[in-house]
Amino acid sequence: MSKRSRTNLRKRNVSLKKKPTLDWQERRRRQISDALSKKDISQLRRLATSGHGLINDGLRRLCWPLLLHFEHYELHYKVNLQEVHNDERQVLLDVERSFVYFPKGLNHVQRKQKQSELNDVIVGVLRRHPKLSYYQGFHDICSCLLLVLGKKDAIKAGENIAITDAMLDSLDPILKQLNLLNTLIRLEDLEIANFLEESNILPYFCLSWVITWCSHDIHDYSKVIRLFDFFIASDPLITIYLSAMVIMNRRNELLTLERDNATIHTFLSKFPQHIDINELIQETIQLYRKHPPRKLQKASNEELDEKSCVNLYEKHWLELKADYSVVDEILSLPPSVRKPDKKLKKSNPFNKLNNKQTILTSVTVIAFILITSNWLMKNLPERNLLSFH
Known part of the structure; x- marks a missing residue:
């Protein structure tokens, strides 16, 4: 190989090395966005259970409703949501002990606001299904749902997650x-x-x-x-x-x-x-x-x-x-x-x-x-x- 050919080859190699590569986060974001646009739940499941999952809470806010099948669900399908559930007193006790470790940086007022929203989430789930039996620890799950989804969608997610053998x-x-x-x-x-x-x-x-x-x-x-x-x-x-x-x-x-x-x-x-x-x-x-x-x-x-x-x-x-x-x-x-x-x-x-x-x-x-x-x-x-x- 001539000296000129070797020089050209080195230049091409350098060019290839310098070519920007799509990092894994961007690739994963594109995969998630594509699955969301197609409402491809099977692909979303694969993404949620592989690699680094759904990457961030912004994407989770879009993906979880599809994975939990509540994206078109209307909250107020029950006629009477005023009837108090038997377990609401215990819910309040647990809620008052929530949001201690995360999210970080909450002041007293912000923490009380989050606790109030959490109580609304759990009570919203229980009043829609009065036969559910609340257990200490369900508030831990609902805390995460609230942090990712906000109150309204956390109630929807909490309802689907609550209907299990545990409750x-x-x-x-x-x-x-x-x-x-x-x-x-x-x-x-x-x-x-x-x-x-x-x-x-x-x-x-x-x-x-x-x-x-x-x-x-x-x-x-x-x-x-x-x-x-x-x-x-x-x-x-x-x-x-x-x-x-x-x-x-x-x-x-x-x-x-x-x-x-x-x-x-x-x-x-x-x-x-x-x-x-x-x-x-x-x-x-x-x-x-x-x-x-x-x-x-x-x-x-x-x-x-x-x-x-x-x-x-x-x-x-x-x-x-x-x-x-x-x-x-x-x-x-x-x-x-x-x-x-x-x-x-x-x-x-x-x-x-x-x-x-x-x-x-x-x-x-x-x-x-x-x-x-x-x-x-x-x-x-x-x-x-x-x-x-």
Whole structure:
């Protein structure tokens, strides 16, 4: 190659290097904008569950209404919104303990204004569905909805997110979801599963993660809101899969602990603050694909109710057939008539408990619920902050 040719080649290489490249944020913004313009919900789900999610709250304000199917929803479809819900007193107590850690920089007046709006959001949801049972922690979720969407749209989003197993008139449905965690871990990591079983650890240490979408346990708003992208665009059982991945990612630390129930429970109940959220999400998706909800229920001795939001996800949500009259009908069902899905037959559960273990589990669950309620009442002031998918 001649000297002149080499010089020209170097110039072309320099020119190529200097050519401006589209950074990942701009590429992602264009992808989101394109999906929004086409109302391509499948693509929005892919974007919300991959990479850095929906990037910023401005884009979330546009995307979440589509993902939650409320962009054309009219708020005042209920005739009487003046009737007070039974749980409004507890709502007010929780609201007064909100917005402590974020958003940052709120003065006293601004914080009181946000709390007033938050109360309106939660009460707005409950009065539209009087049969919903409020739980401490739902206000954490609604806090994030309010910060992203504003009050009016937060009520719409909160309504769709509220219609889950967590807000029925019994804790049993959500406890059944938590019990699936045991089977999931055993399917993936037998050593951890045996360690937890031998230490008499029940899965209720991650209850807060599941019912608040981690918004009560993670201090970093950017991580919390990234997880909201993921949860809003995913199966309602996805929080169980994420909880399993958090535990298995901590296996080295966990297995070095002394087999003391209190020590292990305390360790597990603290969500790791420095975890890579994007990496955690991708690992969770892989776990979900490997053991989808119906397969997981078949492998477990905990089959969820046929009317569970988990078992209705594909039929009613992905097909855009969510119907509030159906929702009200489901909420009206008493626990006594709720039955496991008939299509799911039990098959050699890993963790059948003998009578002694069953009694121990029942007593422990009751004690845990009482202790957790007391703990939340005392500690919620120090922390701020699902979905009928």
